[in-house]
Amino acid sequence: MKKWMIIVLAVSLVLISCASNKKEVQPEQVQKAEVTTKVAILPLKALDSSSHYITKILTVRDLELTFNKYPNYTLLDMDETAAVFKESGYPDVEDLEKEEIDNLAKQLGADVIIIATVSETSSDLFNITMRIYSTVSTDLKQISFNVGKEKTARWKELEESMMKELDDFVSNEIDKLFNIAANHFNNGNYTTAEQLLKQVIALKPEKVDAYYFLGNTYVKLEKNDLAEEYFLKALEIQPDHQPTIIALIDLYDKTNQPMKRIPLMEKIAELSQDAETWFAVGNLYNQLDNKEKAKESYLKALAIDPEFSGAIVNLSIILYDEGNYSEAIPYLEKAFEEAPDNTFIAARLATAYQKSGRTQEAIDKYENVLIKDPNNIQAYLNLISIYRSMGNNAKAIEKINALKKVAPDNPYAYLNLAAIYLEQGKLNDAETNANITISKDHTLYQPYIILSSVYQSKGAESYNKYIDLDRQASRAVGKKALDLKKQRDTAKNNAINHFNKALNYLQTARNYTNDTEALNDINSRIAHINQLLSQL
Structure with missing residues (x-):
């Protein structure tokens, strides 16, 4: 009898000591995150009598102390958890099925449930085996480790x-939650995606892809300020995250913020060493009339791709317009x-x-x-342009005729000849050479413009004749008046036919060029001819 009283007294002293230690040891408290993973630990099960001691210490002190050090976790009150488990009527934590664990998680409001057993492996060592359950994926993970008596x-x-x-485990579960959010985004469920992505960020604030997707979600929801905020947060975590940089560039393009857009484009160009991007940066600076920055960008594009024609052309034009002819010439x-x-380009080269x-x-x-290479077509064309x-x-x-001997099928020989004859007013010769040009290469737009000019001139001549005959007919009488009216009507029809033919050539020319200046010129010519036709 005395022996059993001593044992009971000893156990009581141990428990009092545990309670006393709980009061004496101050947990290393940290401020909890705005959103935490809520963990419920079901009543620990001691598998042997020797394990009751360590089980009690874990329950009343150690687990709480441990969780208090982690800002992303909240350990739900273990007494309340034990009460909910007892009320559930489940007889044994070890026998719980997934559905039963999930039911307990819902009652407790827990994200993670932990079921643990404790067993003695030696006099001073205890094994703790845990099953960790996630409400996100309903996955279970088992872990095992040993602890001793020394606290x-x-x-x-x-x-x-x-x-x-x-x-x-939780990190993997957050990744699964992120994948669920991404699927909602891809399926157009943006409000649900927004809610889930916010959870992911709260639980795993370093996950850059979550900020990227949330930014894109806000773009879809047309909340551009929030989209920008989350894209910038992603770049705070990973400054070279290219998908975010590109998304932010697109956002600034959409919201017409070129000054914010340019630095990001420069970063992408530097990271990818991409000539196309440097060219686009140069074009933006050009539009903003920052010629120095535009030149720098075009030069960087050419450093990557020396044959980049767009950068060559734009750089040459800036240098030419600045009067830096020597620099522009190459x-x-x-x-x-x-x-x-x-x-x-040809005119500017000659002027330069x-x-x-x-x-x-x-x-x-x-x-x-040409002395060294009599068949050098480019040399002929350059000389023709200069002359x-x-x-x-x-x-x-003279050079055109020499070129025709060397390269009889070269369309530019006949194109230049047609242009010269048009300047000289030799319309028939201009028309002949323009048609020869088309027979050599029908995709050039310039010969159609020359033919349009030829027929516009013929139309103008017929139009002037029509005006003159109409004036004469209004003064004449009898047979003379009838003859003049007949001639007037013929002149009018000729003018209409010539102008319509000029229009057709211009429309064909428009199909063979995407050059902005050329298209503006063609459209201006079309408008002028339509105005003339409206007067007939």
């Missing part, structure tokens, strides 16, 4: 084993080589030579090229 070592083991495994030459039919006092130098340069810019049509025609 400091035991607390360390709880952190290094239990909490590490719990972190990994780029204009390269642009002209790429597009010898581009009269815009003249303005920089290098016209004769250029002529000598190309003449020397035409100088107004020396005789020399231009």
Whole structure:
């Protein structure tokens, strides 16, 4: 009898000691996150009598101390959890099925349920086996680790084993939650996606993809300020996250904020070493009239791709417009080589030579090229362009005829000849050579413009004749008046036919170019001819 009283007294002293320790040891409290993972630990089950001691210590002190150190977790009150479990009527925590665990989680408002058993492995060592259940995926994970009687070592083991495994488990569950949110986003369920992504961010604030998807969700919901906020938060975590940078660029484009857009485009261009992006940056600076930055961007594009024609052309035009003719010439030459039919470039190249006092130098340069290479078509075309810019049509025609001998099928020889004859008012010769040009290459837009000019001139001539005959007919009488009216009507019909033919050629030309300046010119010509037709 005395022996049993001593044992009861000893156990009581141990429990009093535990309670006393709980009061004496101050938990390392941390401020909890706005949203935490709520963990409920069902009553621990001791599998042998020796384990009751460690089970009680874990319940009344150790588990709470451990969870208090983690801001992303809230350990639900273990007494209340035990009460809910008791009321459920389930006889044994070890025998719980998933559906029963899930039912308890709902009653407790828990995200994670932990079921644990404790057994003695030696006099000073106890094994803790846990099943961790997630309400997100209904997955169960089992872990096992050993703890001893010495409290400091035991607390360390709880952190290094239990909490590490719990972190990994919850992290995986958050990733599953993120995937569910992403599926809602992809299916157009943006409000649900928003709610789930906010949960993911609260539980795993370093997950950059969650901010990226939430930003895109707000774009879809047309909440642009919130979209920008979350894209920027993603870049705070990972400054080189390219999908977010691109999404933010698109947002700034959509909301017309070029000054915010440009630095991001520069970052993408640097990261990807992409000439196209540097070219786009240059175009934006050009639109904002920041020519220095535009030039820098085009040069960076050319450093990556020296043959990038768009950057070559735009850089040459800026340099030309600034009056830096010497700097412009190499780029204009390269642009002209790429597009010898581009009269815009050809005219500027010739002017740049003249303005920089290098016209004769250029002529000598190309003449020397032809001495070494009599079949160099580009040299002929450059010389033709220079002579035409100088107004020396005789020399231009001389070079055109020489080119025709070397390359009889070259369309640009006949195109230049047609243009010269049009300037000289030789409409029939202009028409003939324009048609020959088309027979050599029907995709060039310039010969159609020349033919349009030919028929517009013929239409204007018939129109003037119509006006004159109409004036005469209004004054005449009898047979003379009838004859004049007949001639007037013929002149009118001829004018209409010529103008319509000019319109058809312009519409064909428009189909063969995407050059903005050329299209503006064509549209202006079409408007003018329509105005003339309206007067007939």
